[in-house]
Amino acid sequence: MSATAIASVRAREILDSRGDPTVAVDLELAGGARATAMVPSGASTGAHEAVELRDGDGKRYRGKGVLTAVRNVERTIAPAVRGKDASDQRSIDRLLIELDGTPNKAKLGANAILGVSLACARAAAAASGTPLYRYLGKGATLPVPLMNVLNGGKHATDSADMQEYMLAPVGAPTFAEAIRMGSEIFHALKDVLHDKGMNTGVGDEGGFAPSGLGTNEQPLELILTAIARAGYRPGEDCALALDPAATELFSGGRYTLAREKRSLDARAMTDLYAEWTKRYPIVSIEDGLAEDDWAGWRHLTTTLGARIQLVGDDLFVTNVERIERGIREKCANAILIKVNQIGTVSESIDAIEAGRRAGYASVISHRSGETEDTTIADLAVGLDTGQIKTGSLSRSERIAKYNRLMQIERELGSAARYPGRAAFAR
Numbered sequence: 490m491s492a493t494a495i496a497s498v499r500a501r502e503i504l505d506s507r508g509d510p511t512v513a514v515d516l517e518l519a520g521g522a523r524a525t526a527m528v529p530s531g532a533s534t535g536a537h538e539a540v541e542l543r544d545g546d547g548k549r550y551r552g553k554g555v556l557t558a559v560r561n562v563e564r565t566i567a568p569a570v571r572g573k574d575a576s577d578q579r580s581i582d583r584l585l586i587e588l589d590g591t592p593n594k595a596k597l598g599a600n601a602i603l604g605v606s607l608a609c610a611r612a613a614a615a616a617s618g619t620p621l622y623r624y625l626g627k628g629a630t631l632p633v634p635l636m637n638v639l640n641g642g643k644h645a646t647d648s649a650d651m652q653e654y655m656l657a658p659v660g661a662p663t664f665a666e667a668i669r670m671g672s673e674i675f676h677a678l679k680d681v682l683h684d685k686g687m688n689t690g691v692g693d694e695g696g697f698a699p700s701g702l703g704t705n706e707q708p709l710e711l712i713l714t715a716i717a718r719a720g721y722r723p724g725e726d727c728a729l730a731l732d733p734a735a736t737e738l739f740s741g742g743r744y745t746l747a748r749e750k751r752s753l754d755a756r757a758m759t760d761l762y763a764e765w766t767k768r769y770p771i772v773s774i775e776d777g778l779a780e781d782d783w784a785g786w787r788h789l790t791t792t793l794g795a796r797i798q799l800v801g802d803d804l805f806v807t808n809v810e811r812i813e814r815g816i817r818e819k820c821a822n823a824i825l826i827k828v829n830q831i832g833t834v835s836e837s838i839d840a841i842e843a844g845r846r847a848g849y850a851s852v853i854s855h856r857s858g859e860t861e862d863t864t865i866a867d868l869a870v871g872l873d874t875g876q877i878k879t880g881s882l883s884r885s886e887r888i889a890k891y892n893r894l895m896q897i898e899r900e901l902g903s904a905a906r907y908p909g910r911a912a913f914a915r
C-alpha cells in the first residue's frame with residue numbers, strides 16, 4: 490500500500506462556536522500521516538445549500554445532534570474510501586458524491602462528506618511534508634480580510650436588520666498590518682459605542698451587536714467614527730463591506746427593514762445601496778438581494794456592478810450550476826465560497842474556477858457557527874482568492890484563521906504579497 494493510501498477514517502460529534510453539535514473527522518494514511526477536520530455550520534443558510542444532516546430526534550441537543558452523520562462516515566464512507574489514494578482528491582470527492590447519490594448530499598449529509606473531503610486534503614498535505622496552502626497551489630497572495638465588526642440579522646438579537654458590517658483594510662501594506670488595523674478599529678468602535686451608552690456585547694461572529702439602533706445606516710456612521718478615532722483614513726486606509734443577507738429580509742416580493750418600520754422592493758433596495766455607496770467608502774456588498782430574486786439581482790448588477798463588488802452567497806451557494814446561471818444572466822460579479830454549502834474540496838475549487846473564467850472574484854468564507862479548524866485560511870492562499878471573510882477581531886474561532894494567515898505570511902517571507910485595494914479592482 491502506498492504511503493498516501495487511506496488507512497482509517499473515524500468521526501466524532503463535537504461542538505461548534507455556538508455550542509451546537511457538528512462533525513469532526515480523524516483520518517490516517519498508511520504512511521502514518523494524520524489529519525483532523527471540523528465542519529462549520531451556518532445560521533442564515535441558503536435554501537439551495539447541500540443538506541446538513543441533523544438527527545432531529547427532538548431531545549438530544551434539541552434535535553441538533555449529528556450522530557447520524559457520524560455513523561454515515563464510519564459505516565458507509567470509511568469502508569468505501571479505505572485503501573484509496575488521499576492525494577487524488579478529485580477521485581475521493583467523486584466517490585463521496587457517488588456514494589451519496591443525491592443532487593444535494595441529502596443521504597449521507599454534506600457535513601459527513603465535507604469532513605472526510607477536508608481531512609483527506611489535510612492528510613495528503615501532511616504526507617507530502619508541505620503546508621496545505623502550498624500543497625493546493627503556488628499562490629503567495631494573502632487575502633484581504635473582510636472583518637465583521639458589527640453583527641445584526643440572524644447573528645444577533647435586537648441589533649441591525651442587516652447581518653454584517655465589515656472592515657476592508659485596503660490600504661494596509663501587509664496582511665499582519667491589515668489585522669492590526671482591524672484590531673485597533675474594533676477596539677475604537679467599542680469606545681464609540683460605550684460613549685454613546687450603547688451595549689458592547691458581541692454577536693455570533695464576534696462583532697458588536699448594539700441594541701437601540703435607529704436605522705440600518707447608523708452602523709456605517711459608527712464604524713466611520715471608529716476608523717477615524719483609531720487614526721486611519723476612511724476609504725483610503727480602511728474601506729467598508731456589507732452583507733445584508735437579504736434573503737432573511739425577503740417575503741412576498743418585498744424586503745422588510747423592521748428597525749426602520751418600512752419595506753422596500755428590489756429597485757428601492759438598489760437605490761438605497763446606490764445612495765450609501767455615494768456617501769460611504771463601500772467596496773463590496775454581499776447578498777444585497779434575496780437568493781431567488783434573479784430579476785432584482787440583474788437590476789442591482791446593472792446599476793452598481795461596474796463600481797463595486799457584488800457577492801453572491803445564498804444566491805450561488807458555491808454551486809457551479811447556480812454560478813453559471815448568474816454569469817449568463819449578469820447577476821453579481823463575485824462569489825462567496827463556503828465549503829460546507831457544496832460539501833467537497835473539489836467542487837469548491839470548481840466554483841472558484843467557474844467564476845474566474847467569467848471574471849468573477851471569489852471570497853473564501855467561514856460560517857457563523859465555526860470551530861478551531863483553520864483550513865479556510867490555507868484555502869484562501871493556496872487557491873489564490875485574494876479575499877477572505879472570517880469574522881471580527883474577537884472570539885478565537887475567528888481569530889484562529891487570522892493567526893494562521895499571519896503565520897503563512899511569515900513563512901512566505903519576501904514572496905508574500907498583500908493585494909489591498911487591487912483585490913476590489915473593477
Ligand code: PGA
Pocket residue numbers: 530531532533534535652732734802854855856857858
Ligand atoms: P451563515 O452566515 O454562516 O449564518 O449562513 C454567513 C453569511 O451569510 O455570509
Ligand code: ZN
Pocket residue numbers: 732734775776802803825
Ligand atoms: Zn452572506
